[in-house]
Amino acid sequence: MPTLQPFEVRPGEHAAYLEALRRALDGTGPALAPFAGHAPVLPTYAESGLPAHLALAVGTSGSTGTPKRALLTAEALIASADATHDRLGGPGQWLLPMPAQFIAGTQVLIRSLRGGTVPVVMGHFFDDAAQQLTGERRYTALVPTQLTRLLESHPDALRSFDAVLLGGAAASPRLLERAFDAGVTVVRTYGMSETAGGAVYDGVPLAGTRVDIDGDGQIEITGPSVAHGYLGDPERTAAAFRLGAQRTFRTGDLGSITDGVLAVQGRVDDLINTGGVKVAPRIVEEAVERIESIGEVVALGLPDETWGQAVSVAVRTSRDWDWSALRDLLRADLPPYALPRRFLRIEKVPTLGSGKPDRAALAALPGWETVPDSSAAQ
Incomplete structure (x- = not known):
């Protein structure tokens, strides 16, 4: 035994x-x-x-x-x-x-x-x-x-x-x-x-x-x-x-x-439910990572009164971004419902002991900025 x-x-x-x-x-x-x-x-x-x-x-x-x-x-x-x-x-x-x-x-x-x-x-x-x-x-x-x-x-x-x-x-x-x-x-x-x-x-x-x-x-x-x-x-x-x-x-x-x-494509538990549509964080991360001067990216859903969850991204970047401009660059690669609404610039991605991104720790960080979207679609 x-x-x-x-x-x-x-x-x-x-x-x-x-x-x-x-x-x-x-x-x-x-x-x-x-x-x-x-x-x-x-x-x-x-x-x-x-x-x-x-x-x-x-x-x-x-x-x-x-x-x-x-x-x-x-x-x-x-x-x-x-x-x-x-x-x-x-x-x-x-x-x-x-x-x-x-x-x-x-x-x-x-x-x-x-x-x-x-x-x-x-x-x-x-x-x-x-x-x-x-x-x-x-x-x-x-x-x-x-x-x-x-x-x-x-x-x-x-x-x-x-x-x-x-x-x-x-x-x-x-x-x-x-x-x-x-x-x-x-x-x-x-x-x-x-x-x-x-x-x-x-x-x-x-x-x-x-x-x-x-x-x-x-x-x-x-x-x-x-x-x-x-x-x-x-x-x-x-x-x-x-x-x-x-x-x-x-x-x-x-x-x-x-x-x-x-x-x-990512964990079921990490899916972002925004306005009844489920968004895989990996799709958002890959789109953001293709932009010049962007380093590591973690996408997650943050609570939102209107949409349930807002697509949000924490980015490590060498550039001082206008988040509205970054969001506009993503329109060619992401459908409207998957466009990030909230952004956070970070120096380092917090991780769990195993090395995976700690999304809960990211969500708790201060400094998230919301970008208004004037388009009719989300």
Whole structure:
């Protein structure tokens, strides 16, 4: 019967977590509930109800609702790590530039264990950490905010990697173009704690994984890396998973598949309901990002007495914009109902611990400006 032990991942002490993961994977140690800082209050559960070979109860990002802990077996974690190396061209040495208690960081360590290599943990400087890598093949994993900043500060270090996995949040086409022009080998990943990390690379599922779109337009992932549900939460497990010989997770993300390639359109929970019309934030973000001098963009819905929610964008930009002029530039790319009504200039995008934009924190910031629209349409 598996046992579950909270495990604190302390800064600078990743070797201890690496060893605990090794023991969790081979069954000589307990399953782990990793955390940083304050010890988690785990939900009530019966050890008899834990799946066999449980290795990890990893926290979700908490981007929507209450954070949960996905139950991942050793087989699921290993399947994900091995399929990643298979897609990338073989095992290599990894640089860890993100918190290890989340699935993206944990998988960097598990891939290192599977590849028989020693990971390098980033300190204050990315280029210094990159220079410590000695493996024949070199990999790292970043979120878009990290890639944006490193392209500005350390492009040479980025070019030294055989692959830079990019996930955690949607990456703008402009960011991907910048990386390509800089000679950086970026591999876009899509996945979450419930799929043991990235399960789809550059729109194509990893070996053994299948991606479908259900009748509501939501993405479903089926395969060996899918979790066995949520710790101590049978109701949310039943709502999100189909468990059996093959496990399927209903992601809560909208998407489409064209010629076998998945396109992710954003979370159902992030849709902006303005005047009864639902707007996907990603469509708005991509339109704004195409404008010169615009950096990072996050679109969200803010409460509005007339429309229910107003399409709003927070932008990192080098220009002191007249927001009405910016809105007018968007008319060629967005329908009237999707045009932003509120704007906020920011120096930095606030993020959750996993690296995803923190929309709740953005909504709470002061300084949002409303742009009147004199057109007859919204």
